[in-house]
Amino acid sequence: MARPLAEYFGQVDAADAYQYGFAPVRDFLTFPYEARSHDWVITNPPFRLAEEFVQRALVVAKQGVAILARTVFLESVGRYQGIFKDNPPTVFAQFSERVPMVKGRVDAKASTATGYAWFVWKKGETGSQLAWVPPCRRSLERPLDYL
Incomplete structure (x- = not known):
């Protein structure tokens, strides 16, 4: 997730829960981040800890x-x-197409029956908006994503 985010944001501070070979291993819940130290926190948290995240x-x-x-x-x-x-x-x-995820790796042939969505909190804004992420996997994937 950090690589495509780096294409948009000027700086990305990435960390992983496990050693995947991309970012340092860091426990988001216990690492001493300062309050309001990052503009955005964008993550795919472990489901069982998502509320704490x-x-x-x-x-x-x-x-x-x-x-x-x-x-x-x-x-x-x-x-x-x-x-x-x-x-x-x-x-x-809500993603309108299924987003296949495989723990610790990417797989171009993976499939899933699980639905995923982005939950976004914009500070200072109130109210909730329902939106859909249109089908986009094929148009956004690149061959280098799977190396």
Whole structure:
């Protein structure tokens, strides 16, 4: 995720939960990031820790937070009470096509039955917007993505 983000943002501070060979291993939940030390926090958190990632990211980020998560992240009384009730995402952007993910690698032939979405919090904005990410995988993929 950091490589394409670096094409848009001037600087990207990347970290991984495991040694994938791209970024340093760093625990986002315990690393001593200062409050408001990054413009944005954009992540694909471990699903079981996604709520904690959102809460921490909202402290670390100046402008906003975006997490890539399963669509079912919307469900749960606990997440409603802990996040969504008082701080709903500004944008919920559902992928209209399935996004296949394989732990620790990319695979051009992977498939999935799991739906994913971007949950975005823009600081200083209220209200929630439902949006769709149109089909785009084929147009955005590059041969070098799979090396």
